[in-house]
Amino acid sequence: MPAIEFDHVVKRFGDAVALNDVSLSVDSGSFVTIIGSSGCGKTTLLKLANALVMPDEGQVLVHGSATTEADPIELRRTIGYVIQGSVLFPHLTVEQNIAYVPSLLNRRDQRRTESAVDKWIGLLGLPSNLRDRYPAELSGGQAQRVGIARALAASPDILLADEPFSAVDAITRASLQDEIKRIHNQTGVTTLFVTHDIDEALDLGEKVMVMEAGRVVQYASPHDVLANPASGFVERLVARKRSVYAR
Numbered sequence: 063m064p065a066i067e068f069d070h071v072v073k074r075f076g077d078a079v080a081l082n083d084v085s086l087s088v089d090s091g092s093f094v095t096i097i098g099s100s101g102c103g104k105t106t107l108l109k110l111a112n113a114l115v116m117p118d119e120g121q122v123l124v125h126g127s128a129t130t131e132a133d134p135i136e137l138r139r140t141i142g143y144v145i146q147g148s149v150l151f152p153h154l155t156v157e158q159n160i161a162y163v164p165s166l167l168n169r170r171d172q173r174r175t176e177s178a179v180d181k182w183i184g185l186l187g188l189p190s191n192l193r194d195r196y197p198a199e200l201s202g203g204q205a206q207r208v209g210i211a212r213a214l215a216a217s218p219d220i221l222l223a224d225e226p227f228s229a230v231d232a233i234t235r236a237s238l239q240d241e242i243k244r245i246h247n248q249t250g251v252t253t254l255f256v257t258h259d260i261d262e263a264l265d266l267g268e269k270v271m272v273m274e275a276g277r278v279v280q281y282a283s284p285h286d287v288l289a290n291p292a293s294g295f296v297e298r299l300v301a302r303k304r305s306v307y308a309r
């Protein structure tokens with residue numbers, strides 16, 4: 063069963079059509095990157111998966127169940143959500159932020175929470191002297207790592223990431239990309255990752271979804287997107303990469 067299916071989904075905001083008849087499925091365990099120009103519907107597509115937005119037409123199925131039928135709180139418990147400049151609880155330390163959901167799930171077993179926190183602090187390369195700091199005392203890259211650790215410590219089946227690395231410098235970004243790739247390989251968490259950066263989309267995605275004005279114009283492997291761009295828009299997007307690829 064696919065992790066997520068979009069079945070003829072239409073979403074409007076007033077007169078604006080944010081998503082226009084989107085149908086596709088996301089395989090369980092896959093890493094999908096989503097790219098397209100500003101306002102083409104990328105964030106709306108993610109928010110449909112965790113029931114922050116409901117479709118006007120069609121349906122969104124998560125593990126086979128329509129989001130309109132699901133309890134949104136239950137649904138979001140299985141879906142991690144990481145956004146740009148990740149929003150941490152400002153009054154909680156790094157450790158408490160990461161422990162927040164695990165401690166709700168393991169009320170009787172504090173040690174499970176502690177080992178989950180240790181594991182994710184390690185996997186995201188966070189030095190242990192950050193554990194007792196508050197979010198205001200972190201760099202942008204560190205805060206972003208804590209946001210990802212917090213989302214993954216809840217052991218979600220699906221991770222939705224909306225431009226999570228766009229506010230960090232190039233070196234931090236490169237190491238975060240390595241870390242998310244490694245974590246995906248280790249956990250197999252189904253990942254939908256929105257980016258504005260075509261290099262990031264092609265490097266991270268097992269499949270790349272290219273969106274244009276509310277439609278998905280191509281949904282294919284990075285190799286296919288480079289070799290057979292499905293429209294003029296995709297061709298322009300990958301033009302520079304294609305010239306390198308052709309060499």
Ligand SMILES: Nc1ncnc2c1ncn2[C@@H]1O[C@H](COP(=O)(O)OP(=O)(O)OP(=O)(O)O)[C@@H](O)[C@H]1O
Nearest residue numbers: 075078079080098099100101102103104105106107
């Ligand atoms: N809550 C809302 N109310 C009204 N219009 C909205 C709302 N959310 C999104 N839209 C509109 O829907 C369209 C798609 O927005 P969305 O945020 O999904 O685009 P995006 O591709 O994520 O853009 P960006 O790359 O700039 O973040 C845009 O025209 C946007 O203005």
